[in-house]
Amino acid sequence: xxxxxxxxxxxxxxxxxxxxxxxxxxxxxxxxxxxxxxxxxxxxxxxxxxxxxxxxxxxxxxxxxxxxxxxxxxxxxxxxxxxxxxxxxxxxxxxxxxxxxxxxxxxxxxxxxxxxxxxxxxxxxxxxxxxxxxxxxxxxxxxxxxxxxxxxxxxxxxxxxxxxxxxxxxxxxxxxxxxxxxxxxxxxxxxxxxxxxxxxxxxxxxxxxxxxxxxxxxxxxxxxxxxxxxxxxxxxxxxxxxxxxxxxxxxxxxxxxxxxxxxxxxxxxxxxxxxxxxxxxxxxxxxxxxxxxxxxxxxxxxxxxxxxxxxxxxxxxxxxxxxxxxxxxxxxxxxxxxxx
Amino acid sequence: xxxxxxxxxxxxxxxxxxxxxxxxxxxxxxxxxxxxxxxxxxxxxxxxxxxxxxxxxxxxxxxxxxxxxxxxxxxxxxxxxxxxxxxxxxxxxxxxxxxxxxxxxxxxxxxxxxxxxxxxxxxxxxxxxxxxxxxxxxxxxxxxxxxxxxxxxxxxxxxxxxxxxxxxxxxxxxxxxxxxxxxxxxxxxxxxxxxxxxxxxxxxxxxxxxxxxxxxxxxxxxxxxxxxxxxxxxxxxxxxxxxxxxxxxxxxxxxxxxxxxxxxxxxxxxxxxxxxxxxxxxxxxxxxxxxxxxxxxxxxxxxxxxxxxxxxxxxxxxxxxxxxxxxxxxxxxxxxxxxx
DNA sequence: TCTCCGTTGCGAACCGGTTCGACGGTACAG
DNA sequence: CTGTACCGTCGAACCGGTTCGCAACGGAGA
Numbered sequence: 001x002x003x004x005x006x007x008x009x010x011x012x013x014x015x016x017x018x019x020x021x022x023x024x025x026x027x028x029x030x031x032x033x034x035x036x037x038x039x040x041x042x043x044x045x046x047x048x049x050x051x052x053x054x055x056x057x058x059x060x061x062x063x064x065x066x067x068x069x070x071x072x073x074x075x076x077x078x079x080x081x082x083x084x085x086x087x088x089x090x091x092x093x094x095x096x097x098x099x100x101x102x103x104x105x106x107x108x109x110x111x112x113x114x115x116x117x118x119x120x121x122x123x124x125x126x127x128x129x130x131x132x133x134x135x136x137x138x139x140x141x142x143x144x145x146x147x148x149x150x151x152x153x154x155x156x157x158x159x160x161x162x163x164x165x166x167x168x169x170x171x172x173x174x175x176x177x178x179x180x181x182x183x184x185x186x187x188x189x190x191x192x193x194x195x196x197x198x199x200x201x202x203x204x205x206x207x208x209x210x211x212x213x214x215x216x217x218x219x220x221x222x223x224x225x226x227x228x229x230x231x232x233x234x235x236x237x238x239x240x241x242x243x244x245x246x247x248x249x250x251x252x253x254x255x256x257x258x259x260x261x262x263x264x265x266x267x268x269x270x271x272x273x274x275x276x277x278x279x280x281x282x283x284x285x286x287x288x289x290x291x292x293x294x295x296x297x298x299x300x301x302x303x304x305x306x307x308x309x310x311x312x313x314x315x316x317x318x319x320x321x322x323x324x325x326x327x328x329x330x331x332x333x334x335x336x337x338x339x340x
Numbered sequence: 341x342x343x344x345x346x347x348x349x350x351x352x353x354x355x356x357x358x359x360x361x362x363x364x365x366x367x368x369x370x371x372x373x374x375x376x377x378x379x380x381x382x383x384x385x386x387x388x389x390x391x392x393x394x395x396x397x398x399x400x401x402x403x404x405x406x407x408x409x410x411x412x413x414x415x416x417x418x419x420x421x422x423x424x425x426x427x428x429x430x431x432x433x434x435x436x437x438x439x440x441x442x443x444x445x446x447x448x449x450x451x452x453x454x455x456x457x458x459x460x461x462x463x464x465x466x467x468x469x470x471x472x473x474x475x476x477x478x479x480x481x482x483x484x485x486x487x488x489x490x491x492x493x494x495x496x497x498x499x500x501x502x503x504x505x506x507x508x509x510x511x512x513x514x515x516x517x518x519x520x521x522x523x524x525x526x527x528x529x530x531x532x533x534x535x536x537x538x539x540x541x542x543x544x545x546x547x548x549x550x551x552x553x554x555x556x557x558x559x560x561x562x563x564x565x566x567x568x569x570x571x572x573x574x575x576x577x578x579x580x581x582x583x584x585x586x587x588x589x590x591x592x593x594x595x596x597x598x599x600x601x602x603x604x605x606x607x608x609x610x611x612x613x614x615x616x617x618x619x620x621x622x623x624x625x626x627x628x629x630x631x632x633x634x635x636x637x638x639x640x641x642x643x644x645x646x647x648x649x650x651x652x653x654x655x656x657x658x659x660x661x662x663x664x665x666x667x668x669x670x671x672x673x674x675x676x677x678x679x680x
Numbered sequence: 681t682c683t684c685c686g687t688t689g690c691g692a693a694c695c696g697g698t699t700c701g702a703c704g705g706t707a708c709a710g
Numbered sequence: 711c712t713g714t715a716c717c718g719t720c721g722a723a724c725c726g727g728t729t730c731g732c733a734a735c736g737g738a739g740a
Contacts, residue, residue: 001454003695004696004698014720014721015721016699016719016720017718019697025698026719027718028718029718044452046452047453048697049455050697051695051725052697053390053697054388054390054695054698054724054725055697055698056698061436074415074622075414075418075622078415081439082439085440086439089446094436095437096434097404097436099425099435100425100426100429106429109434110434113387113388115390138341222621252623256596259596259600281562282413282414282563283563284564284593343727344727354691355690357690366687366729367686367687369688388725388726388727390727391695391725393727394696394727394728395728
């Protein structure tokens with residue numbers, strides 16, 4: 001494998017000159033530059049990443065910590081990963097991926113050994129045990145998901161409060177007066193998945209303000225349980241005319257459930273979900289939904305992270321907490337309630 | 341950040357002694373070893389990955405090239421990735437992930453710059469344009485998916501021929517005489533997704549041998565097109581009593597399609613799919629299926645790759661091509677055809 | 681008591697880049 | 711004609727590990 005020493009020898013210059021010719025950090029005569037570039041092509045030279053990392057203390061790698069928890073819906077996580085990975089590449093970074101259950105360990109390994117220039121944490125819990133470690137690390141970190149304490153990191157998340165309000169307002173405006181909200185499993189909340197109750201509380205409050213009824217319930221994250229859950233809820237609240245779904249697995253199961261009950265949206269029931277457009281296309285979900293924008297959130301997180309890594313953000317520049325405003329994508333699954 | 345020099349100073353020994361005390365590659369007195377270990381703990385020392393990579397030419401990182409093609413079903417790919425990632429971690433390796441469309445570029449970047457010790461290629465096409473690059477790389481490579489030419493790499497794949505035969509045999513034995521096979525989109529085949537026709541050809545041949553009819557067709561990889569495709573096929577072959585599905589999107593869409601037609605399996609139609617158990621659980625698919633074992637294949641690929649990296653496999657040890665034998669998981673969606 | 685050998689530790693070189701300081705040469709202004 | 715500034719290049723040091731060769735030391739055997 002060719003080194004920069006080989007390049008220098010072939011070009012007839014010193015190693016440092018070859019380095020400067022390639023980096024452009026000092027002025028170099030056109031003649032020498034040409035010779036160096038020719039030598040690079042001739043030898044097929046590529047800099048050794050380890051050596052460069054050692055010399056510059058920069059790896060051009062971003063650590064991505066994803067967790068695939070038993071009680072969450074894996075395909076939804078994939079979209080965040082792809083948003084992060086693709087954006088990183090556009091900005092010239094590679095992704096070191098950790099999927100192990102013990103995120104703290106992975107995080108420590110990556111940061112302490114200086115394998116990465118920065119860290120992206122997905123699926124952040126309210127009191128995420130990875131956060132204290134991240135704060136002590138020398139590398140900057142960006143989160144997708146809102147923790148209780150945002151100190152020392154950049155945070156990006158969907159505005160779940162706004163999403164909850166928007167769902168309720170939308171159906172209220174159409175004339176609905178009794179709604180059911182299906183959230184993620186209660187277990188997710190207990191673990192600290194704050195986005196569940198952020199949406200739920202805001203929806204409940206919005207319903208209260210408007211004087212309408214909202215039944216807030218949890219649903220399983222897996223088939224076939226979640227199908228049974230949906231049947232149970234529709235049985236329990238026969239007068240509800242609107243269904244709000246903050247649970248990907250439930251959304252994916254709903255078409256079958258409605259078929260089984262010989263219901264259709266919006267004729268018999270208005271439905272609003274909360275998932276990404278990509279998700280809707282993959283599973284052919286015909287329901288209007290709040291766009292959860294995983295690719296956009298991943299992209300924002302990486303953008304900000306890279307800004308901070310490359311010091312365009314001053315080291316002491318305050319950290320950001322940025323919420324993406326929810327948008328309702330109308331797929332025609334809501335209408336005025338049937339009058340009967 | 342503490343370096344091994346700091347550790348050595350605190351322990352009162354030379355850098356080389358500290359290194360040997362930690363690696364155990366030379367005998368070290370118990371006293372010195374204790375002092376070095378104490379210093380490591382006191383300083384919170386972790387070796388710098390770049391420096392170690394430079395010195396040892398080993399990174400303990402495996403490159404993972406996944407492609408998310410427009411005409412394939414993304415959630416299925418995720419399972420292969422997790423199999424690879426989790427196994428790598430168990431063996432002490434981290435994963436450098438590339439999801440960019442241009443796999444050749446990603447591959448070259450990783451191998452030329454020595455960021456990785458080995459490469460895992462997912463979703464390998466028959467004439468995969470990444471293979472020539474991988475063969476020239478100094479790092480070993482393991483594939484999930486069977487290319488036309490397996491020289492220079494280790495190859496792991498499901499035995500799709502056997503899978504095709506197994507599906508046909510199973511339904512033939514139950515008494516079915518007219519079957520429909522729904523494959524991946526024809527576009528996948530054109531691009532070189534050989535597993536599609538490997539299964540299809542074997543199924544066709546198995547049907548021919550037994551003197552029964554098999555209609556081999558393609559289906560879209562996306563909703564809602566694939567639903568229409570399924571309706572079209574069931575319309576076109578009203579006398580078919582068995583449905584073979586080698587297409588994840590079609591499998592995921594089938595429950596809805598059958599509902600719409602007021603059919604149920606196996607009463608009206610026997611169904612056999614080809615997807616993983618994990619996939620079946622995620623999407624609540626009640627169909628018997630050939631287990632595609634993505635986690636197992638990912639695991640095998642990484643195991644062999646690591647063996648080769650660590651030289652337990654002699655450098656000249658012949659490469660392996662290993663097929664996983666398909667197993668039919670019975671979920672009760674097949675029975676003797678209805679007599680009418 | 682001398683020799684030999686095994687144990688234990690040290691110094692130096694090396695991996696392959698980057699970067700700082702210095703130096704010779706040329707151009708230009710005074 | 712001299713002084714100065716700048717341009718282009720080089721040598722050396724450094725990043726933080728690993729590893730080879732050597733030497734000091736101590737114990738055992740002759």
